[in-house]
Amino acid sequence: MTTLPSAPLDQDAIIPEHLANPLTTEHGADRPPGEGGSQHLYEALRLASEAQHQLELALWASGESIWEWEAASDTVTIRTFIVANHPPDIVVLNSQDCFARVEADDLEQARLAWNMHVLGNADAVDISVRASMEGNIRWLRIRGQAVSRSDEGRALRMVGTVKDITRYREAEESLRLMASAFASSRDAMLVLTEQWQIIETNSAFTDLIKLKLHQLAGESLSRFVDLPDNMLRRLQRLGHAQAESLLQLTHEQQLPVEISISSFASSNGSAPYLIATLRDIRERKQAVKALERMARQDALTQLPNRNAFQEELEQRLPHASEYNPLAVLFIDLDGFKRINDSLGHEAGDELLQIVAGRLLTMLSPADTLARWGGDEFVAMLGDTASMRQLEELTARLLEAMRMPISVRGHQVSVSASIGIALAPQDGYDSGTLMRHADSAMYAAKQSGRDRVDRYRPELDSDALSRIKLTSLLRQAAERSQLTFVAQPKVKADGRVVGCELLVRWTTKEFGAVSPVSFIPIAEETGIILTIGHQAIREAALLARQLQQTGQQISVAINLSPLQIRDPQLEQVLLSACREADISPMCIQIELTESAFLDSKQVTGLLLHTLKAHGFVLALDDFGTGYSSLSYLRDLPFDVIKIDRAFLHDIDRDERSAKLLAGIVDLCRALDMETVAEGLESRSQLAVLSQLGIGEYQGFYFHKPMAQSDFIALVKDASPQHPA
Numbered sequence: 091m092t093t094l095p096s097a098p099l100d101q102d103a104i105i106p107e108h109l110a111n112p113l114t115t116e117h118g119a120d121r122p123p124g125e126g127g128s129q130h131l132y133e134a135l136r137l138a139s140e141a142q143h144q145l146e147l148a149l150w151a152s153g154e155s156i157w158e159w160e161a162a163s164d165t166v167t168i169r170t171f172i173v174a175n176h177p178p179d180i181v182v183l184n185s186q187d188c189f190a191r192v193e194a195d196d197l198e199q200a201r202l203a204w205n206m207h208v209l210g211n212a213d214a215v216d217i218s219v220r221a222s223m224e225g226n227i228r229w230l231r232i233r234g235q236a237v238s239r240s241d242e243g244r245a246l247r248m249v250g251t252v253k254d255i256t257r258y259r260e261a262e263e264s265l266r267l268m269a270s271a272f273a274s275s276r277d278a279m280l281v282l283t284e285q286w287q288i289i290e291t292n293s294a295f296t297d298l299i300k301l302k303l304h305q306l307a308g309e310s311l312s313r314f315v316d317l318p319d320n321m322l323r324r325l326q327r328l329g330h331a332q333a334e335s336l337l338q339l340t341h342e343q344q345l346p347v348e349i350s351i352s353s354f355a356s357s358n359g360s361a362p363y364l365i366a367t368l369r370d371i372r373e374r375k376q377a378v379k380a381l382e383r384m385a386r387q388d389a390l391t392q393l394p395n396r397n398a399f400q401e402e403l404e405q406r407l408p409h410a411s412e413y414n415p416l417a418v419l420f421i422d423l424d425g426f427k428r429i430n431d432s433l434g435h436e437a438g439d440e441l442l443q444i445v446a447g448r449l450l451t452m453l454s455p456a457d458t459l460a461r462w463g464g465d466e467f468v469a470m471l472g473d474t475a476s477m478r479q480l481e482e483l484t485a486r487l488l489e490a491m492r493m494p495i496s497v498r499g500h501q502v503s504v505s506a507s508i509g510i511a512l513a514p515q516d517g518y519d520s521g522t523l524m525r526h527a528d529s530a531m532y533a534a535k536q537s538g539r540d541r542v543d544r545y546r547p548e549l550d551s552d553a554l555s556r557i558k559l560t561s562l563l564r565q566a567a568e569r570s571q572l573t574f575v576a577q578p579k580v581k582a583d584g585r586v587v588g589c590e591l592l593v594r595w596t597t598k599e600f601g602a603v604s605p606v607s608f609i610p611i612a613e614e615t616g617i618i619l620t621i622g623h624q625a626i627r628e629a630a631l632l633a634r635q636l637q638q639t640g641q642q643i644s645v646a647i648n649l650s651p652l653q654i655r656d657p658q659l660e661q662v663l664l665s666a667c668r669e670a671d672i673s674p675m676c677i678q679i680e681l682t683e684s685a686f687l688d689s690k691q692v693t694g695l696l697l698h699t700l701k702a703h704g705f706v707l708a709l710d711d712f713g714t715g716y717s718s719l720s721y722l723r724d725l726p727f728d729v730i731k732i733d734r735a736f737l738h739d740i741d742r743d744e745r746s747a748k749l750l751a752g753i754v755d756l757c758r759a760l761d762m763e764t765v766a767e768g769l770e771s772r773s774q775l776a777v778l779s780q781l782g783i784g785e786y787q788g789f790y791f792h793k794p795m796a797q798s799d800f801i802a803l804v805k806d807a808s809p810q811h812p813a
């Protein structure tokens with residue numbers, strides 16, 4: 091608003107007639123009564139002045155300005171009390187200036203209200219308009235009344251107030267928007283007491299549950315929705331929570347919903363209230379289900395896919411035993427490429443679908459058939475009663491495959507080669523088992539196709555199977571697709587002091603492949619160097635993360651004999667520590683005796699160099715090989731890891747315990763730490779801790795775990811025993 095220099099406040103305009111007095115000073119301050127003035131007059135003046143002061147304060151406090159319009163001169167005088175107890179700012183305009191500031195949309199309404207009152211057709215002016223004020227559009231509420239009129243009833247003088255109500259209008263507007271959002275939301279919304287009683291709902295909610303709002307008043311939301319415990323705890327802790335639940339629509343009908351609840355403090359200080367939103371997630375659930383189905387199903391044959399098969403195999407493998415083996419069949423069509431090439435891909439697809447159907451009809455409902463990929467199918471039998479029955483079944487499958495098939499008007503015939511592997515005889519883990527079934531299938535192909543073969547260990551040396559695994563392993567190592575889990579090392583009281591990184595490999599083709607199978611290949615082919623470099627980098631990074639927990643936790647890696655001869659080893663180790671910004675003391679290097687069988691001297695030199703850098707050296711699997719005491723004497727080991735074989739009957743065999751006691755004494759004399767590997771029972775722990783073994787590894791305390799889990803374990807580690 092434009093401000094003009096202060097001018098005297100015209101009392102007539104704002105002070106009731108009986109109090110107005112010409113003797114008031116320029117700024118409304120009192121002047122002592124004149125000589126000869128009566129006591130009565132003095133009192134009236136004092137009262138008038140006091141009333142004016144109060145009025146000015148009231149106007150200042152309410153943020154209202156007062157205006158006055160003189161029709162004869164068409165002047166509008168606006169007085170604004172900006173500072174308490176100070177004279178007002180005054181602006182003088184004419185009515186045209188005033189209307190010019192009103193926004194076009196509100197102008198007609200403003201003129202109409204004004205003219206109606208001027209002409210005596212309305213009791214007062216009371217309008218809310220938008221007007222331009224110093225470049226901003228503000229909402230103003232203008233109220234006023236004529237204080238004198240001509241004989242014809244036309245207003246001669248008007249007095250009133252104007253107030254900037256932008257804030258209220260905005261608040262009103264946002265309230266209106268919120269109310270309309272609440273009312274028109276497609277999500278069901280409710281306002282609840284802290285005790286879940288329904289205060290208000292929108293129609294989306296009442297429409298869903300087919301009840302009226304008055305039927306809901308006082309009802310608890312829990313009558314309609316199951317509120318998960320953890321959600322309520324989150325709500326109490328954070329003030330908001332979200333969860334999936336079911337909305338009870340009728341006795342039989344439920345709707346999956348995502349429920350979001352927020353707690354709001356009420357403005358009047360009474361108990362907070364809750365706002366709940368229920369979103370229909372039927373479609374989302376269906377989409378998730380469809381995606382899950384797709385992720386587990388082969389699109390062409392509708393059979394379970396490789397992932398689904400492997401998952402089920404992994405679940406069933408632990409239940410397989412020598413007496414109740416689990417049989418898997420690897421079924422590969424013979425000459426399928428020929429059909430594709432001669433009749434086209436679509437015909438090939440059709441044939442695969444027909445083959446899938448045939449195989450299904452030959453198997454029992456307890457068996458699982460899946461498409462492994464291309465023209466390969468796999469089956470897991472629900473019950474392998476005997477080898478004879480297995481042979482009979484596979485013979486029937488081959489026969490069924492040979493039957494002519496009609497695709498796109500052509501009679502074609504195919505055959506299949508089947509490989510059989512049994513768990514646990516031919517493999518404990520899904521990767522090994524499937525690889526062996528695949529080897530057996532290859533063997534069947536190689537001996538003429540259209541036949542069945544059973545896995546035999548000789549097939550492992552089969553060049554084809556080995557080449558396949560080697561190429562997959564090389565690819566995985568180059569792409570850093572091998573992963574590393576952490577096997578915790580603990581003190582006897584359970585306190586975590588370190589971990590050993592163990593490599594894991596999961597292939598798309600064979601699932602998890604045991605290190606027992608792939609490490610020898612990696613060593614023979616030199617792939618172990620690539621894997622070893624990755625292990626060193628991972629160990630350094632893990633050590634860095636562990637350092638950030640503020641605890642002294644070492645990370646151990648295993649070095650193979652080939653790595654020991656790797657001229658880059660020292661540099662790889664040092665640069666990994668540099669890059670992770672850790673001291674070599676955080677890294678423990680584990681070697682087995684086989685690492686220095688070739689040349690104790692060369693190994694000795696390297697170990698002394700590594701030790702000089704600060705790396706901690708551990709002799710792994712002690713007690714299994716030569717366990718030559720000269721190693722302990724000549725090589726700078728800090729730690730001796732006693733092999734699990736030693737622990738086997740330690741709690742029963744006195745001689746084992748005595749031997750171990752001797753080793754521990756020897757290590758103590760040589761200032762070497764001892765670690766027992768493969769600790770599985772409380773009784774073993776009792777004997778070993780009495781012997782003075784320093785650290786332990788084994789299932790009794792922890793199984794190997796993801797690195798992130800190990801970090802979490804370290805973070806909240808408090809000394810404790812497993813139950």
Ligand SMILES: Nc1nc2c(ncn2[C@@H]2O[C@H](COP(=O)(O)OP(=O)(O)OP(=O)(O)O)[C@@H](O)[C@H]2O)c(=O)[nH]1
Pocket residue numbers: 390422423424425426427428430434435436437438439442463464465535
């Ligand atoms: N139509 C069709 N063909 C596929 C599909 N997936 C893979 N193939 C083809 O299936 C063939 C499988 O290769 P092979 O198993 O070596 O072919 P084969 O002629 O059966 O060879 P053997 O097994 O040695 O007898 C390749 O030609 C692939 O292109 C598919 O979804 N549909």
